[in-house]
Amino acid sequence: MKKELTCIVCPLGCNLEVEIINNEIKVKGNKCDKGRKYAEEEIKNPKRVLTTTVRVKNGKYNVIPVKTTGPIPRDYIFEVLKRLAKIEIEAPVPQGFKVLEKIYQDVDVITTRPMEKRETTKNPKDNQNKASNPI
Numbered sequence: 730m731k732k733e734l735t736c737i738v739c740p741l742g743c744n745l746e747v748e749i750i751n752n753e754i755k756v757k758g759n760k761c762d763k764g765r766k767y768a769e770e771e772i773k774n775p776k777r778v779l780t781t782t783v784r785v786k787n788g789k790y791n792v793i794p795v796k797t798t799g800p801i802p803r804d805y806i807f808e809v810l811k812r813l814a815k816i817e818i819e820a821p822v823p824q825g826f827k828v829l830e831k832i833y834q835d836v837d838v839i840t841t842r843p844m845e846k847r848e849t850t851k852n853p854k855d856n857q858n859k860a861s862n863p864i
């Protein structure tokens with residue numbers, strides 16, 4: 730089996746040609762060894778940094794952007810999204826707040842911006858209009 734990949738380890742973005750022969754992974758096109766390691770991991774256990782949003786109670790906006798502090802297995806991403814969908818955090822929230830701890834090895838899910846409390850006015854309709862998407 731042959732597969733073409735672009736190495737994302739550095740800005741050079743080498744085009745990698747990966748071939749699997751008898752369970753052995755052969756990599757061509759890499760200008761350094763990091764590219765070979767990237768290609769092997771991409772074949773054996775592809776990982777991604779997850780970015781999404783989580784609901785916020787009484788925040789300036791209804792949701793807050795979050796991300797994993799490192800890559801997690803691609804096959805595990807849907808499970809983490811399901812867990813995050815059940816979570817609602819209360820404003821105010823600082824940047825870097827741990828929404829979920831150690832979801833995979835030492836990787837946490839953290840907020841990527843702070844979220845202040847919603848300003849309240851006497852007209853409740855005004856408060857609803859102010860809460861929209863922060864992204």
Ligand code: SF4
Nearest residue numbers: 736739742743761764
């Ligand atoms: S193979 Fe090496 S030089 Fe090429 S993109 Fe990957 S890290 Fe950069």
